[in-house]
Amino acid sequence: MLRLTTQRQVILEELSKVTSHPTANELYDLVRKRLPRIGLGTVYRNLELMADNGMILKIEVGGTQKRFDATTENHYHIRCAECGKVDDLDIPVLNNLVAQAAATTSYQIIGHHVEFTGTCPACQQRLAREQAAQ
Amino acid sequence: MLRLTTQRQVILEELSKVTSHPTANELYDLVRKRLPRIGLGTVYRNLELMADNGMILKIEVGGTQKRFDATTENHYHIRCAECGKVDDLDIPVLNNLVAQAAATTSYQIIGHHVEFTGTCPACQQRLAREQAAQ
DNA sequence: CTGCATGCAAACCGTTTGCATCCCC
């Protein structure tokens, strides 16, 4: 089944090196430093494939682009409404919430995700500076 | 400020009539029955505008398209991994979660959203039928 | 050797935007 190609290895390695929840394009830039001839399509195909196989986590949060994470255990995120940056949140996963939801819906539940929206420190400063300038 | 145009009224009315969290395109189809000459751009512009003014809720969940909701109070959703359908979940909003998150991040928190993933009843049946057929 | 995986480029789809015209205040 899953063939162990150089591209696949390098994509996974580069994703593991980084904690920034990169988009496919950001990862493409990282991987291209080691494999200059890799195609963007290959990056997309492999990210999708590895996510399906549970090797990585696909984070489909608000904002336009999908993001990826080498940490596969469920955890929550906060996204900056200004710049789109995504950080991990260190709060416990609410497993009891799944039971609660299961009791009120006829869907068969697969998983859940909590996403906070906020302003990251850098954008807080920038906004304060811009306001002061007026 | 917000001018009360026919288009704006009709978009809001049609969104209020419906509980299905329509995408911009679905809403465009609904609105076009009453205003055949309305442009898709107008629908997008007004949805964005009304969301910014707190008149409607913009739901940026997983999946590709944004969805909209005339109910503006925070509530949680479940999305079918198969067909993309989105339904409301009748579980209480976790306001204490915001305090918990605030304590562990340097972001200034604006809000939060919980999204469950699952298989909707219709897709459960379809999948069972497809499996039986093999 | 076989067929899955790749590189490349074109297509796709949802969304945004520029512009001339319109019409609400």
Added chain:
DNA sequence: GGGGATGCAAACGGTTTGCATGCAG
């Protein structure tokens, strides 16, 4: 009358896909 709002169509950005070739098993 003036400035925001509209309709239209073109542009945009992220993602997917078709195809000929390459390479892992």
